[in-house]
Amino acid sequence: MTASLLAISGLTKAYPGAVANDDVSFDIGRGEVHALLGENGAGKSTLVKMIYGLVKPDSGTMTLHGAPYAPAEPRAARACGVAMVFQHFSLFDALSVAENIALGMETPPPMGDLARRIRAVSETYGLPLDPDRVVGDLSAGERQRVEILRCLLQDPRLLIMDEPTSVLTPQEVEILFSTLRKLTAEGVAILYISHKLEEIRALCDRATILRQGRNVGTCLPAETTAREMAQMMVGTAITPPTRAARPLGDVALEVTGLSLHSPSPFGTALKDIRFSLRSGEIIGIGGVAGNGQDELLAALSGELRSPSDAIRLHGTPIGRLRPDARRRLGLLAAPEERLGHAAAPDMSLTENAFLTGAGREGLVTRGFIRWPETEGFARRIIARFDVRTPGPGTAARALSGGNLQKFVIGREVLQRPEVLIVNQPTWGVDAAAAAAIRQALLDLAAEGAAILCISQDLDELMEIADRFGALNEGRLSEIRPTAQLGLDQIGLMMGGAHDMEVAHV
Amino acid sequence: MDLSSINPVLLLASLIAASTPILLAAIGELVVERAGVLNLGVEGMMITGAICGFAIAVNTGSPFAGFVMAALGGAALSLLFAALTQIALANHVASGLALTLFGLGLSSLLGQGYVGIKPPPTPKLDIPLLSDIPILGPVLFSHDLMVYLALALVAAVWGMLKYTRAGLILRAVGENHDAAHALGYKVVRVRVLAIAFGGACAGLGGAYLSLVRVPQWTEGMTAGVGWIALALVVFASWKAGRVLLGAWLFGGVSVLQLNLQAAGVAVPVEYLSMSPYLVTILVLVIMSADKSRAPGSLGRIFHASQ
């Protein structure tokens, strides 16, 4: 760690109704891995977007290599040696690896040369990749390699990485970390955004912690406990969910030989999924994003239909039933995407309460909607789950992620499901809301419901699940009791047989 | 009925000419859709081009000036669509319909004084030697400049999309506008340019109808050609080369039914006139099974929120 590479001083950015960044200052040295730590909504993305030229600060200055730095657009940032690996939204599924990389470069060489350089650089850093493959067919880990290679081909001085490990298996994380260490040895600085404390302790030299848009401190992760960092990040201590021992009942949901094609061209087909879920039990399904999670939820919720016998609810075959029919029988679901899937963004909370509550809550008589009762149901959800909103007439899209998620989960929980399927129940949700949601799931199980929780957050699954299985390329691993699982085993389950070879690279 | 009056060489030659308006409009719309924009206003832009080109050609005596003006007119009208969808973030489908309704009205207003006039002839470009080759000569090498321009345009669009950086950026914007924006590409600018190009092409196609194919001005003379061009883009799976095939197919159908009409086939004229539309539906039915090639962001509204 030598002289400062990038110094940030007093950066402020306000949006209507919210200050995303308030007077943030810190600096990053050459060859340093600097962590940017904070909860969802703490202002991490806005800050890096300012560094990358996607957003212009209201006030404050930046200095790069000792010279004033104010990129007007990403192109200018890239020209100054600043590169960014995005968490979402920056790859083109229908284009090839080489085309995707060319789009991220200022003056790409002809395609033939580029393909050669991609092969060369990917060898050097241990990130094997075929430049001619279509990106949509790649696994999540491979897609990330494309993004990293795109940056590396431009000889960056500062590499920004936004939650890079959220799409990786533990083994893949190790490979990524060794790549990053190689880079820092060459003097490249890395700004590493995450909320995973252990990983920051393992990788980062320094950490800057953001809370509600403010810099609340910089620390040396190696010398700080995860608990201390969490305290700084959240502000208050969060009480972890309490887990009561509960007796398991009969098998509530039985899935046997479930195989399905994905409706979307770049989706993942489900291959011979089988498991059984008992009343009072929570099964956690882990796995890297894009390995069939959405398809599994759709198959269980009824959005995708399967052979009748493949799914049985208390012994009744339900594979051919639509979601509303399954709900009537007691199987409820909450998909990952809140806006547009679990809820209609422009509809009011009352109308959104009707979306899944119509049947079980008796909100329809002879085809006509009972609006007063529906509003009452919405009010009960709002009250019981502490949804912060002006009222049930508010549009769903006006709620914050955490509040809407509480509403969505609450809507299903209040309908007393016998089986509940959730996908990423706390994705993009602040710590307090996440804790509340996990507690609600545990309480529901304690009352005898069977819960299948699909999540990419391993900590979450370890916290609430009785048994754990992992999805890999549409296949489900054996399901094992969580109490007996170590991180290595989980990694192998997530990687499946295929990725184990990569793990030895 | 006398089918022997149909001369296959002339039939093929007029097929090439008959396919030109639809080819021009479709290749323009292909670029628009590859940029992620669904402009249903092709019919409106075509007919506006038809009258703009016609009026200027009549007033200046130069078909060339007519075609230039037709392209400008089509592009100008398409910019209205661009303003609605790219700036006011209006629904693509509704805006495209608005453009067609407006274009139909505007063209008949502009065309008030031009009914029943003959435009100056567009010269045929008889390519020396080549046009003297039997059969191939009349079929391929004795057309007017616009026919060759249309073919050149198809080749240019194909090459642009496949080999150039501009083409790559255009495809990227159409595939995933959020990603393109995150990389710093000007999504709106790229789309506005594509829309204007599409408008110019549609305008040229319309002018080819009013100046060469018919040639005269009548209200509503495009008679659905713009819509068929839209169907053609689907038929072509958003590939430039296949647009050419499709245009020839439709050119063939419409020329054939005209020839059958002329030959006095014992089917009422109206039923023959239906055939291009029915063929379009048939083609849509056959081609719609494969949806995967449609650009990922097609018809979606882009707003850079962060």
Place this chain on the structure above:
Amino acid sequence: MRLRLEKRPQPARHWIYLSPVLAVLVTMLAGGALFAALGKNPVAAISTIFWEPLFGEFAFYYRPQLLVKGAPLVLIAIGLALGFRAGIWNIGAEGQYIVGALTGAGVALAFYPLDAWFLFGLMILAGALGGLAWGMIPALLKLRFGTNEILVSLMLVYVAEQLLAAMALGPMRNPEGMGFPGSRNLQNYPAAHNAELIAGSGMHWGVVAALIAVIFAHILLGRHILGYQIRLTGQAPRAARFAGVNPARLILFCLGTSGALAGMAGLFEVSGPAGQVSIDFNVGYGFTAIIVAFLGRLHPLGILAAGLLMALTYIGGEIAQSELGLPAAAIQVFQGMLLFFLLAVDVLTNYRLRLLSRAPDPSRSL
């Protein structure tokens, strides 16, 4: 200084009502400019169009016309709006209108000169079924093959126009018509005539049907689960699938209903105001209804108001044509403009305009 759009946290209620009004006002201004460019007095032209039919000297004649012209527009637009709400784009109402007129009139012509009380009811049924059948073609093709309903329904307009020509010149031609194209005039066939219910009021069965359609659609969208499913599917298709909506049923319902309503509108027109099946009895109501549907914000009561407004521009346009020599096409442009401005000001419902005094921000360029 520059303008920027910012998404509102939720749709602004007042703009939902204000935007059509604003659009009409802006269209009047732009239309005035257009008329001035055509060498007409813009104030006179605008007042002729909007004032004359309602309060002018001959208002007693024009006011009933408002109902006559507004009814088919409203009837068709109600059907279209149901589909548009669900993201199902039937833009071939003109074709369904024509086919409904043909089947309805066909029944009358087949029974001529039978004088039976049930004949008119049978014609309405036939008209509705004809439009329904024509609307089912894009629906079934969409379900079976995934074809785009926009293009198919539109292609069928051109097919229907040819069919109309074939019928007017062929099987339906008036045998006593001295060889002129066109069918018998149903106005002279009392059992089949869609006559005024109250003389001089403009009120015919089509007006009644339009009003019933408005009421039904209003209840359907606001209170019935099917209406909820229509709205949900249009706003968030994935959420609709998650809720358990059967998309196939919605496609059949929306295209079927809009086809049937358009077919009925065609029947009421051909058996009443138009009188006979002739090559050009259709005057583009099927397309104008698209404007009406949007101008009415896809809301049944809004459509009722928008249909009357659009009828006003038709009637006023005709007056301006005869009194001021304003070309008929100018009115068509005027109507087109209205839709343009409506779509443009609609953005204010979901976004707010913000004045920025700072240097341009590249990430927000419009």
